[in-house]
Amino acid sequence: MSDGAPVLELRSLEKHFDTTSGITETIRNRLVGEGPKLVRAVDDLNLTLAENQVQGVIGESGCGKTTLLRTIIGLYDPTGGEMRFHGRPTSEFTKDEWKEFRRHVQIVFQDPFNSLDPKFSVRRTLAEPLEIHGIDYDRTDIEEMLESVGLTPASQYIQQFPNQLSGGEKQRVAIARALITEPDVILADEPASMLDVSTQAEILNLLNELTDEFGVSMVYISHDLSTVSYICDHINVMYLGRIVEKAPTRALLADPKHPYTQALIRSIPIPDPHYDREQATIGGEPGDPIDMPEGCRFKNRCPERMDVCDETPLDVAPDGDGDREVACHLYYDHEERAGAEPKPAASDGGERP
Amino acid sequence: MAEPILEFDDVDIRYRTDGDDVRAVNGASFAIDEGDYFGLVGESGCGKSTIADSIVGGLDDNGEVVSGEIRFKGEQIQDYSESEFNENVRWKEVSVIPQSSMNSLDPVMKLSEQAVEMAKYHTDLSRPAALDRLRELFDVVGLSESRISDYPHQFSGGMQQRAIIAFALFLQPSLIIADEPTTALDVIMQDQIMDYINGLKDDWDVSMLLITHDISLVFENCDSMAVMHGGQIAETGTVDDVFDRPRHPYAILLQNAFPDVRFPDRELAVIDGHPPQLRDEVDFCTFADRCPWAEPACREGAPPATPVAGDDDHLAWCVRAGEMSELAANHLERSTESTSILEGGQ
Ligand SMILES: Nc1ncnc2c1ncn2[C@@H]1O[C@H](COP(=O)(O)OP(=O)(O)OP(=O)(O)O)[C@@H](O)[C@H]1O
Ligand SMILES: Nc1ncnc2c1ncn2[C@@H]1O[C@H](COP(=O)(O)OP(=O)(O)OP(=O)(O)O)[C@@H](O)[C@H]1O
Ligand code: SF4
Ligand SMILES: [Mg+2]
Ligand SMILES: [Mg+2]
Numbered sequence: 001m002s003d004g005a006p007v008l009e010l011r012s013l014e015k016h017f018d019t020t021s022g023i024t025e026t027i028r029n030r031l032v033g034e035g036p037k038l039v040r041a042v043d044d045l046n047l048t049l050a051e052n053q054v055q056g057v058i059g060e061s062g063c064g065k066t067t068l069l070r071t072i073i074g075l076y077d078p079t080g081g082e083m084r085f086h087g088r089p090t091s092e093f094t095k096d097e098w099k100e101f102r103r104h105v106q107i108v109f110q111d112p113f114n115s116l117d118p119k120f121s122v123r124r125t126l127a128e129p130l131e132i133h134g135i136d137y138d139r140t141d142i143e144e145m146l147e148s149v150g151l152t153p154a155s156q157y158i159q160q161f162p163n164q165l166s167g168g169e170k171q172r173v174a175i176a177r178a179l180i181t182e183p184d185v186i187l188a189d190e191p192a193s194m195l196d197v198s199t200q201a202e203i204l205n206l207l208n209e210l211t212d213e214f215g216v217s218m219v220y221i222s223h224d225l226s227t228v229s230y231i232c233d234h235i236n237v238m239y240l241g242r243i244v245e246k247a248p249t250r251a252l253l254a255d256p257k258h259p260y261t262q263a264l265i266r267s268i269p270i271p272d273p274h275y276d277r278e279q280a281t282i283g284g285e286p287g288d289p290i291d292m293p294e295g296c297r298f299k300n301r302c303p304e305r306m307d308v309c310d311e312t313p314l315d316v317a318p319d320g321d322g323d324r325e326v327a328c329h330l331y332y333d334h335e336e337r338a339g340a341e342p343k344p345a346a347s348d349g350g351e352r353p
Numbered sequence: 354m355a356e357p358i359l360e361f362d363d364v365d366i367r368y369r370t371d372g373d374d375v376r377a378v379n380g381a382s383f384a385i386d387e388g389d390y391f392g393l394v395g396e397s398g399c400g401k402s403t404i405a406d407s408i409v410g411g412l413d414d415n416g417e418v419v420s421g422e423i424r425f426k427g428e429q430i431q432d433y434s435e436s437e438f439n440e441n442v443r444w445k446e447v448s449v450i451p452q453s454s455m456n457s458l459d460p461v462m463k464l465s466e467q468a469v470e471m472a473k474y475h476t477d478l479s480r481p482a483a484l485d486r487l488r489e490l491f492d493v494v495g496l497s498e499s500r501i502s503d504y505p506h507q508f509s510g511g512m513q514q515r516a517i518i519a520f521a522l523f524l525q526p527s528l529i530i531a532d533e534p535t536t537a538l539d540v541i542m543q544d545q546i547m548d549y550i551n552g553l554k555d556d557w558d559v560s561m562l563l564i565t566h567d568i569s570l571v572f573e574n575c576d577s578m579a580v581m582h583g584g585q586i587a588e589t590g591t592v593d594d595v596f597d598r599p600r601h602p603y604a605i606l607l608q609n610a611f612p613d614v615r616f617p618d619r620e621l622a623v624i625d626g627h628p629p630q631l632r633d634e635v636d637f638c639t640f641a642d643r644c645p646w647a648e649p650a651c652r653e654g655a656p657p658a659t660p661v662a663g664d665d666d667h668l669a670w671c672v673r674a675g676e677m678s679e680l681a682a683n684h685l686e687r688s689t690e691s692t693s694i695l696e697g698g699q
Contacts, residue, residue, distance in 0.1 A: 019507060060539040061511025110510050110537075113453040156630045163413060164368070167452045167533065168397025168566070190510075193536045194452075196396045196566035197610045198624040223511075223539035226612040253614070267540040268614045269569035273592045277573070279544060288497050 005087030007185055007217045008049040008072070014080030015042040015064075015071045019290075040289045041067040043241035044081070047219075049185070054211055054218045056232030056249070058225060058264070063287065064241045065221045066110055069187045072219070073107050074098065103133045106183035108191045110221075112170035116162040122146070122173055123158045129181050137180075145176045150202045167194040175203060179210070186210075186218040192227060204230050225268055229253055237261045240287040240297040247324040257318045257326040259302045296329065304330055356427070357384040358528055358560045359408065364421035364431070366403050368413065373632035377403040377416070379584045380635075380655055385528075385577075388554065390561040392571030392592065394607075395581030396628060401564045402452050405532050407431070408562075409447055410438035425528075444475050448521040452532040452564075457517060458505040464516055465501045468523065475524055490519035493549055495542060511537045518546060525557050532564045547574050568611055572596060577666075580604040583628035583639030585655065590667030600661050600669035600677045602644045605684050638671065646673055646680050 017039040041064040049055050057065055070076045072083065074090070083090045085101060093101065106129075109115035116125060123142055130137045143154035149172040151157045162170055171194045178186060186207070192200045208231055210216040222228050228235060228249070235252045237245040237260065245258040256262045263282045270277050282301045293300055295310040302309070308329045318324055318331040366378035378400040385391040393401055406412045407423060410433055423431040425442060433442070451457050459467055465484055472483035488498040494515040505513055514537040521529060531550075535543040551574060553559050563575060571578050572592050579589040580603065587601040599605045606624045626643035638644070641651040650672045659674040661667040673680065 019503075058539075061515070061537065061542055062509040066509060150627060152627050153630070156632075159371075164370070164415075166398045166402060172397075190537070194397065194533060194566070196394075197568075197607070197612065199397050201610070201623050225540070226614050230612075263541060264539070265614065267544040269540070269544075269567070269573045270615060271569040271572055271608070271611045271613055273572040273596045279548075282541065290497075 005084070006048045006050045007053075007086060008047075008219075009084040009087075010045055010047045010072070010081065011084075012081035013042055013045045013047075013068075013071065013078055013083060014040075015067050015076055016040050016079045037290060040241050040292060042071060042078075043289075043292075045238075045241065045243055047236060047243065049217050049219060051217055052211060052215045053234070054207075054220055054232045056228040056235040057219060057221045057238055057243075058223055058228055058235060059238030060223070060287070062289065063238045064289070065238060066189055068238075069107060069189050069219065069221065072187060073105060074101070103181060104183055105185040105187065106178040106181060107187040108175050108178045108189060110189040110193075112162075112167070112174040112194075115174055116170055118162050120161070121158070122160050122165075125162075125173060126177055126180050129177060133181055135181060141180070145180050146173075148206055149173075149176045149179075150199050151176075168196070168199060171195060172199075172203070182214075184216060186216060187221075188218060189221045190223070191220075193222070193224065200227060201230075207231055225253065225265065237264070240289055240292060242297065242327070244298065244328070245324075245326045247326075251321075251324060257324070257331060258298075258328050259304050259330075260298050296327070306330075308334060355386040355388055357424075358387045358389075358426060359385040359562070360422070360424040361404070362422040362424070364404075364407070364423060365419045366400070366407055366412070367417055367419050369415045369417070376631040376633075376635050377584055378407075379631070379639075381421070381581075381586050382658065383579045383586060383589050385560055385562060388558060388560055389577055390551075390563060390575045392575035392578035393562060393564045393581065394566060394568050394571055394578065395587075396583075397566065399581045399628060400584045401581060402532055405449065405451075405530050405562065405564055408530060409443050409449055410435065411449070444526070445524050446526055447528045447530060448524060448526040450517055450521045450529070450531040450534045458513060460505055463502045463504055468501075468520070471520065471523060486523060487519065490522055491516075493522075494519050494546060511539065511542065514538060515542070515546070522553070525559075527558060528560050528562065530562045530564070533566070534563070535570070536565070536567075543570075550574070568607065569613075580607065584631050584635060585639050586670060587640065588667075588669045588671075590661070590664060594661070594664045594667040598661060598664065598667070598678070599685070600659075600667075600674045601640075601671045602646055602677070602681065603640050604669075605677070605681050609684055646677075648673070 019037045019039055045068065047055065059065055067076065071078050126142045126145060127137065143158065146154035146157055151169065151172055165173065171191065175191050192203050195203060204227065211218055220228065220232055232249050234246060235249050236243045237258060239260050245261050252261065253265065256265050266278065282303065287297060296313050299305050299309040306329060313327045313329045314332065315325045315327050316332040318326050361381050361383050364378060364381045368375040368377055381404065395401055407418055418431045422429050430442060465487060468487040469480050469483050472478040478486065484501065487501050491498050491501055496512060496515055508516060518534060535546060563571060565571060575592050577591045578595055580587045580601065582603040588595060588599065588604045595604060599608060610624055624643060629639055629642065636654055637652040638656045641647045656670045656672045658668045658670055661669055661674065
């Protein structure tokens with residue numbers, strides 16, 4: 001492992017699913033000259049996670065967030081691009097290296113109703129990963145972990161089975177399971193979505209402590225901008241498989257650049273019945289990763305759409321701010337850029353075979 | 354005044370376990386008027402889903418309504434049998450968007466087939482008509498019509514959630530119970546779905562019980578609401594009354610703890626402590642250990658419902674409710690000096 005390399009580096013990462021269902025459809029497609037029905041769930045995605053950093057990923061339902069995490073952890077094989085862990089390409093990992101990787105990188109799955117084994121008590125759920133990785137433990141370790149995610153007194157929960165826990169309690173057990181092996185990298189998929197504000201604050205504080213004091217790095221997925229802002233240094237806004245804007249958290253909230261980010265922020269409900277929120281103006285249809293538009297993927301819903309949006313926008317630094325990047329034609333002078341090296345017109349158009 | 358479509362009257366619900374019973378809901382009373390959208394908010398584990406499940410006879414096997422009355426359209430339903438629930442309550446009258454909706458779809462059946470089955474048992478729609486209805490609803494919840502014949506696992510979490518919402522609306526029920534319906538969704542989609550749900554009132558006579566931990570959703574979309582803490586209802590009233598004059602300490606502290614994207618720099622208040630696990634008789638206020646204003650009387654009996662002076666149908670279950678406007682004065686005044694980043698820019 002080379003020192004100084006980021007913990008995790010994704011370059012043009014791609015995960016496509018072939019959803020052509022069965023042989024007849026395949027033959028039919030051949031006959032009419034259509035390619036397979038590809039879901040381009042993650043498509044040309046770049047992300048760098050430095051040590052001790054928390055990268056937030058937000059984006060609409062179906063934009064590829066979970067697929068991204070599952071690809072990182074090795075549950076899916078990427079269909080393109082590259083992934084490096086401490087500088088080493090994961091495609092070259094040996095079996096032992098994967099095992100090591102799985103111990104250091106833990107995932108909190110999105111849906112605790114499905115990701116907890118119904119036959120395992122809370123105690124066994126937490127003991128399992130420790131046993132798999134040959135880590136010594138006793139009952140106190142498990143109880144302490146439970147209390148730190150707010151399941152107090154732990155003795156009241158330790159014998160319960162998942163179906164005897166509320167939604168938020170399940171979610172906290174799932175978090176505890178990921179943290180108990182003391183990972184260096186946490187991949188968290190909507191870990192606090194079912195928690196009320198007060199419990200959420202407690203979990204976020206715990207995660208903050210881990211990243212601040214123990215050098216843990218994290219990719220934190222959420223659609224809730226108000227919680228993301230508590231925990232993430234940087235926010236990546238994902239749209240149809242690609243990151244369309246990245247910026248330090250505060251800058252993104254106060255001054256969103258991409259029209260999609262702007263709509264996201266305007267759609268957050270306000271806790272005041274007298275406040276008449278102006279609704280975001282973007283139209284219905286969320287993106288469809290099967291039939292992606294050419295050019296900017298957001299163009300069909302974008303209030304700022306221009307002719308040039310039929311071409312894939314470059315990732316540019318808005319207002320020359322080196323900390324930020326946005327993929328939108330509004331933020332650069334096209335003539336000036338014309339000379340600059342073109343980004344490979346990437347996977348956006350229909351150029352692929 | 355509209356008749357209530359659903360009433361809870363002093364309801365206790367327990368789960369039997371190997372050890373002591375879990376007393377999940379204690380002395381709960383509230384009513385949802387016909388045509389009203391009613392929000393139920395409260396901390397994780399406070400008993401919200403238990404209340405939802407009890408309305409359709411869907412409590413876990415070890416759960417039971419041990420006392421009190423639950424009335425649907427005036428009729429007592431707490432002691433209904435399985436078949437009475439099927440005949441009189443479930444499906445056509447009350448439909449549920451369950452909190453665990455991601456596993457409430459049949460994994461081995463195409464969504465289109467699931468809709469056809471549902472139509473077969475509960476309507477006289479033909480197969481093509483059922484599929485048309487499903488396409489229409491898919492459109493409403495932002496799913497592409499071409500995906501009606503997908504299997505559930507081919508959908509992302511939020512897409513499954515939207516499919517469930519489409520199924521819940523399929524039979525045009527008179528009461529929709531939505532348990533955290535939009536937690537798996539991004540805010541734009543949440544906004545569109547809530548907008549649509551608000552528009553349902555124009556199409557048929559529908560009421561809703563919206564369960565969520567997101568108080569903003571209730572403030573934006575409901576007519577009236579209940580705040581719960583530790584298995585007890587803390588406060589009920591119209592959303593404006595509860596927002597303007599909260600009188601239960603938990604409701605007061607909750608509002609201060611709520612993040613507001615207009616003010617990202619505002620310090621969030623945290624409500625210290627945890628709700629108690631309710632294994633013994635609940636003859637005390639479950640908020641007492643966390644409440645800054647607790648006094649001995651709070652532990653001497655379950656607090657009675659206290660009407661809030663000047664408001665109609667605004668109740669707080671707190672022995673000191675009458676004093677709260679003075680006791681919590683500095684919590685209740687809303688700071689006016691901070692400026693919203695949404696309105697003034699920056
Ligand atoms: N089958 C069961 N057996 C024993 N205890 C249970 C059972 N189901 C729920 N409980 C307990 O009852 C309490 C209330 O659970 P409920 O699911 O109603 O909470 P909730 O308010 O919906 O919480 P959340 O917001 O986290 O979903 C919790 O403490 C939970 O652990
Ligand atoms: N196993 C699969 N087979 C086919 N398509 C899939 C599969 N898994 C995911 N997809 C598709 O990939 C796209 C991205 O899904 P993903 O679960 O990554 O979204 P997400 O961003 O996590 O959404 P959510 O916020 O709703 O959880 C969706 O269109 C989904 O239908
Ligand atoms: S590139 Fe064009 S279509 Fe895309 S978001 Fe920007 S203005 Fe809108
Ligand atoms: Mg997901
Ligand atoms: Mg629940």
